[in-house]
Amino acid sequence: VKVMSVIKLSCQFLRNNMRNYKFYLLVITVTVAIFYNFLALAYNPSVASLADTYMYAQIAAVLCMNILFLVVIFFMWHSNHFFFKQREKETGLYMLMGVPTSKIGKVFAVESVVLGLLAFAIGLPLGILTSKLFFMLLAKAMVIEVVLPFAIPVAAIRDLVLVFASLFLIMGFYNYRAVCKSRLIDLIQGAKREQQVPKLKYMRGIIGILLIAVGYFLSLKGQGLGINLMSVAIIVLWFVCIGTYFFFGSVLSIVLSRLIAHKKLIYKGERLISLSNTLFRLQNNYKNLAMTTILCAATVTAFTTSLAVKTYADHNLLIEVPYSLNYLGRELKTKKQVQQIIQSSPHQILGQVETEFLLLDKQGHIMDLNELDDVAVQKVIADKNYGYMITSVGQIQKILECIDYPQKDKLLKQLACESGEMTLMLSPGIIGSTISSIGEVRTIQGKSYKIKNESKVPFIGNIGPLSNTFGYVLNDVDYMKVKGEQQGIINNGINISDQEECLPLLTQLVGTVPGGESNLNNYMGHYLYKYKLVGSFYFLGLIISIVFMLATFSTLYFKVLSDAFSDRQQYTMLKKIGMTEQEILKSIYMQIGIAFVLPAVVGACHAFMANQVFEKFVKGNYLMDYLTALGLFIALMIVYYIGMSKKYFRLIFD
Template identity: 45%
Template sequence: MNSFKIAYKLLTNNLRIYGLYVIVLVVTVATYYNFVAIQYNDTFVQLTQRLQSAVVASMTSGFVLMCTVVFFMWHANGFFFKQRQKETGIYMLMGISSSKIGRVFAIESMLLGGLSMVVGLTVGVMFSKLFFMLLGKAMSLEVEIPFTISFKAMIQLVIVFGLIFALLGRKNYNEVKKSRLIDMIHATKAKPAVPQLNYVKGILGVVCIAVGYLVALTFLRWNLDLLFAAMTTLVLVSAGTYFFFGSCLTIMFKKLLKSKQMVYKDVRLVSISNLFFRLKANYRSLAMTAILAAATVTAFSISLAFKQYAEDHKLIEAPYSITYASSDPDIKDKVRQAIEATDHQLIGWNELRLLPIKTEYASHIRIDPQNEAILISYSQLQRTLEFLEYKNFEKLLREMEPQSNEIVFLFSARTMASPVRVHGEEVKINGEPYRVKEARQVPITGNVDRFGNKNIYVLPDKDYTKLQTNHDETLLHGIRISDQENSEALVQSLAAIVPGGKVNGSINQYVQEYYALGTFFFLGSIMSIVFMMATFSTIYFKILSDAFTDKEQYTILKKIGMSEAEVGRSVYMQVGIAFILPVLVGIAHSMVAMSMLEVIMSVQFVTQMLYSIGIFVVVMIAFYVGLSKNYTRMVYTEASRT
């Protein structure tokens, strides 16, 4: 029998063992195919600039997905090889050369990869129509996207995943080739070595995480570039997590084992000792679990945050049904008559007096394009927020009310996210100095021509009156009508009335970046599902590996009188610590990442973050209980039969 037939037979016999691994790979392949297919879909290409957000988001998501899955596959492959070391030793004992065994294992891993790609591609193609329908809905696209099969996406996927599985096959071949028979036969009986204490790496782990957190939370204060700050945080936190579980956790458990009151109680000694002596072999999987947990919670939090932000920002960009600029009262009467002549009902009419100004910051930072901005009075801000019935506007107005020599900064309607901070800065408005009291984003003008791209400054009424004397104001009319979704015909008729035809309807006020939020919400939700599956799988393989090792130990403990209830408590504690530590570290990483996003976007996502953490914790608890019961059954019930 040749190597290929042996590998095929082994694969069919071990499919039950590979079950969860194959499921994760199939989902990953299907997801990656649809991510890549976005940039090759002809219908999306025809949607002009809206495509760019989807393409960039899908390429970024695909890259992150591949990095995550490569780590997961490498870890899972190591688990499978470890569990089959005794089988490898038996093959060697039968006289089969290590090179042939290596070829068999390499072919088996590539066959497994091929099976995952075939099934994953089939699933991806079958659900691609649904994928693009949901993506189009998230992006508010009104175009029907036909079902297509992207052969370019298939080729790219086969190349990427084929290379990964080829490398895994080569790795398995090399592992078997350099293995010794005696080590393979006694692999399951090998005792873990006592972890070595490395205080330098332990301290370095904590320092790296702390510095990474500090950079993420204070990068604006240090005037760091956003990309540099994000990459620095990612590298420091990832390295710190690796050192924390590899060295710092070893030191902590060593200290804990010396505490008699803590350890010598109930079954704690067994659980803590098992964790301590396996840290040298398990710290990589624990660190990876923490990073995957952080990725899961962050991806889900960001998707929820962007969804909420998109809803909130809709009012920022289009607070009115119709807007136009004119100081002529006759034009106003004609516009009113035109509205009353239609089926639309006039709900309200807001008039904003806008004063064009020049700004100059004492710190010479560039905030306003060409140093041009808009000035309004506080009473106009108050009247506008009341007119729009903006949420918590009374509290907001109290917080923002400027005093003498103070000014409030309002981001332009087109600002989707800005790390700029002007709070406390001194700015000169047409030569007069003021201190910026607050920096917020609230609905004022909307994303309209001439004004939507300009930041707005708010002065006390008396200070505004002084500056108003020598400058010409622009009167912007904001109108709210019923059934504004079907107001396009009315807007076109009003364009014939208003000089210059500059009339804006609510439908055409959105900037293209708004639709990117829907893209990130949809892709982020899918990413969080894949990350969660990878997190569960990583923990599962780690716990399952420990269970195989613990069978002999718990058989001995049972013989000397340890009850099943005591075994269960020991297992729950041991598995619980392996769950809790990576999950807590991952949640902490995610909270810092979301705090950084809050700084960038100048909003708070506390509710979305708590919601995503809550769901993740609930699912993890359910998974923990089920896995602990399975662990107890393996090490106690099944071990007693041997």
């Protein structure tokens, strides 16, 4: 009977407070559905037969699940804290009536568990219903025709139940302990605590600004100081997060106190009420503002990175596959055979070019390949006893003209160098690098060359072991001096018509070129395989962006609700003494605007610096992706801001 009584009371409390629980229920429901889709991808029985196709998607899904798990823990803790604070007085009244704290704690615990079970009961069917769409969109993003068939893996449901049941039970136990440890006097007076102007902590503010400034500086110049890029990213993350916490805990209170002291500014319109409310609550709200800022930065950064990954894949096409097909070989016999096979196929040769490069051993000397035939050269390449490739600006220019490279002039200007200088040519197969070699000096044939720049260049693409090999680009004069009497390796690049349908042709060529498949780079092979990796991270990255967006909205939602409950009596009094509803609405828009604009602006700055680190990692420019992500984020924030302002107004006067 007692158990039924507790459950009955919990359900009654849940119905009475459902108005406040709606957003919480929505977020948890969506989270359960997304989490199920990640698990369904990992446990789908058809994945075993498509391991090569979906391997990258599985890796990305595991990473996304971990991020989602951390975000949902933060959301549940934050929202639960809000709910408990709003019901302090209610809890105190029950204690005054003689209800034992243990029973009140049990009721609150069961209520939170029932709320979680309700979200789970809606979220799981929603996840199952949307899983087919999830797999279809994933396959489209990965540019593959095979889509996972619909299935409901028992293991996915099992893990989902274990994860969320644990979270709901832990949250219920936390509520039980919180009630049992509460003191009656604190609960009764919880809503009557006077708000005080926060102390102005100038030193903390200075430290906060310095930490953010140092983080920004390292994101721009960290590699130039000889710091590993991965270390830079970690240091910047900690400095910016701590600096943001100090900024909202000190600098904002200093700025607002100065504004309020400015009489001509503060007594204009409804500014006094809005700025005063923000300042007086800052001592309790600055942590919320700091967390909202970090979540804003995470949302924009996640979205930017997803878009940038897609941009990278599209831009890197001509780096990894400059031609429809290319192979390495100097012998005229092989070249004629390749020509004959292509001419006898339905394809036409649209263009071709031969370029030369040398191999540098690990001691800095040019490898002697003069007496070797093409088969022997392939064995040398397979042994990987070399350090770098070496070519010239003139050779690169021939390639750029043949493939009609869209940024030819810009790249040639970047590659231009004086005698004794060179450009480090990054390997086409590398996605990113945590180190920079600019300014370093390398020795070739006993002469020192300084690395002026580093860049990805259309050259030989993903061809065998050389796809992971870096190269040096010298000016034409220095290259000829280095080459001397050595015979270079010839890369034969050919562009053909209908390259998307060249698989039968490639099958014939594999048996013709020396080295076989490892010496034949082509559009339909290596690049599309890499695109599956890019597509999976692009799609799942967008999902995580949505998760971060929901977390951002949740922090703002509970802050606005908390302020509305606190301001209800104040605005009711102002209305009685003559303040119109229109003036109150203007005051509300300004007050909530501060809570939206400041985190969004500071978060956008943080995200911009994060993008700088990402650009250094992948060696590219993704400003347009950042601006696209920021524009969409701001548009959603504006819509949400208007909606929350109206909700705030309704909560005050309902």
